[in-house]
Amino acid sequence: MTTPISHPFYLDCDTGIDDALALAYLLASPHADVRGIGTVSGNVSAAVGARNTLDLLQLAGHADIPVAVGNHDPQTGTFHGGAPHVHGHNGIGGIELDAAAAELVAGTAAEMLVRLAHEHAGTLRVLAIGPLTNIAEALRLEPELPRLVKEITIMGGAAFAPGNITPVAEANIANDPEAAAEVLAADWNVTLVPLDVTMSNVLEECHRQELLSTGHPVPQALGEMLGYYFRFYESQFGRACSAMHDPLAAAVAVGGISAAVAPVVHVDVDTTDGPGRGQTICDLRGRYRDYPEQAGARCRVVLELDGEFAPHLVETLLSFGRAERTTAALASAVTSPA
Ligand code: BDR
Numbered sequence: 001m002t003t004p005i006s007h008p009f010y011l012d013c014d015t016g017i018d019d020a021l022a023l024a025y026l027l028a029s030p031h032a033d034v035r036g037i038g039t040v041s042g043n044v045s046a047a048v049g050a051r052n053t054l055d056l057l058q059l060a061g062h063a064d065i066p067v068a069v070g071n072h073d074p075q076t077g078t079f080h081g082g083a084p085h086v087h088g089h090n091g092i093g094g095i096e097l098d099a100a101a102a103e104l105v106a107g108t109a110a111e112m113l114v115r116l117a118h119e120h121a122g123t124l125r126v127l128a129i130g131p132l133t134n135i136a137e138a139l140r141l142e143p144e145l146p147r148l149v150k151e152i153t154i155m156g157g158a159a160f161a162p163g164n165i166t167p168v169a170e171a172n173i174a175n176d177p178e179a180a181a182e183v184l185a186a187d188w189n190v191t192l193v194p195l196d197v198t199m200s201n202v203l204e205e206c207h208r209q210e211l212l213s214t215g216h217p218v219p220q221a222l223g224e225m226l227g228y229y230f231r232f233y234e235s236q237f238g239r240a241c242s243a244m245h246d247p248l249a250a251a252v253a254v255g256g257i258s259a260a261v262a263p264v265v266h267v268d269v270d271t272t273d274g275p276g277r278g279q280t281i282c283d284l285r286g287r288y289r290d291y292p293e294q295a296g297a298r299c300r301v302v303l304e305l306d307g308e309f310a311p312h313l314v315e316t317l318l319s320f321g322r323a324e325r326t327t328a329a330l331a332s333a334v335t336s337p338a
């Protein structure tokens with residue numbers, strides 16, 4: 001049997017219910033080796049997101065992964081206070097996790113990213129699933145970052161789809177358009193996972209029940225927090241289910257799911273103060289000609305997936321506790337009369 005290749009990852013997040021799913025997905029994936037996590041204000045403050053991250057890591061048996069707090073405020077203005085109506089007052093649907101014993105590491109999230117990029121030069125993968133404030137700061141700290149990082153995958157933006165904060169802007173970009181503009185203008189290998197795919201690949205109540213039925217504390221906690229998330233999305237979809245923004249970006253980043261349509265195009269971020277602020281303007285005019293190559297374009301925009309995502313996500317998350325369940329099943333087969 002061959003051992004799967006596991007890539008070093010830096011995760012930047014605003015933990016958040018779907019961030020928690022993405023984190024659990026990365027920890028469960030044989031293709032990801034999470035070397036550090038930085039937090040940023042978005043769904044909750046950067047400080048609360050960091051506590052949530054530490055608590056989740058402890059629950060998953062990965063308390064050794066370092067967590068650094070990043071920027072509280074975006075580049076312009078101040079943190080707006082988060083999204084308790086979507087993620088609950090504590091960011092994780094109001095559920096209580098045991099407080100982690102581990103402490104946050106010294107230094108900022110941006111500093112951690114720069115350090116990891118040097119330690120894993122040419123191999124580090126970045127997954128950014130919150131506002132891009134820390135990543136823009138890291139680019140300013142280390143202008144060589146685009147050459148040190150293998151690739152960056154970003155959950156954010158909307159190509160053909162409507163926004164979720166304004167008619168045209170998605171939350172991660174809308175929360176810091178100036179940072180997003182800097183990150184998308186940098187000369188690196190970037191993949192954008194926008195609302196086009198994250199709103200059209202949903203997790204249903206049957207998937208949530210599967211997570212709840214395992215008896216392992218990680219899928220159990222995720223299933224419980226998803227109950228809160230589902231109630232928010234019921235107003236959008238008309239049934240108990242949810243979008244899968246961040247875990248889908250995680251799966252794209254590790255290659256757990258591939259894209260069927262993902263042209264490499266120019267993407268600009270609107271940083272004006274008008275109604276377009278925060279829009280990711282993707283040059284998709286080439287769709288009429290099968291997306292021919294665009295000179296100098298570097299942003300791969302995922303527009304359609306190759307296959308269903310929810311079963312893959314659930315299957316991956318169920319790997320928590322699988323060994324224990326197999327052992328228990330074997331023990332009961334041995335002790336049960338034929
Ligand atoms: C994005 O915004 C946050 O609320 C989610 O965690 C996700 O990263 C979706 O627009």
Ligand code: CA
Nearest residue numbers: 016019129130
């Ligand atoms: Ca997020």
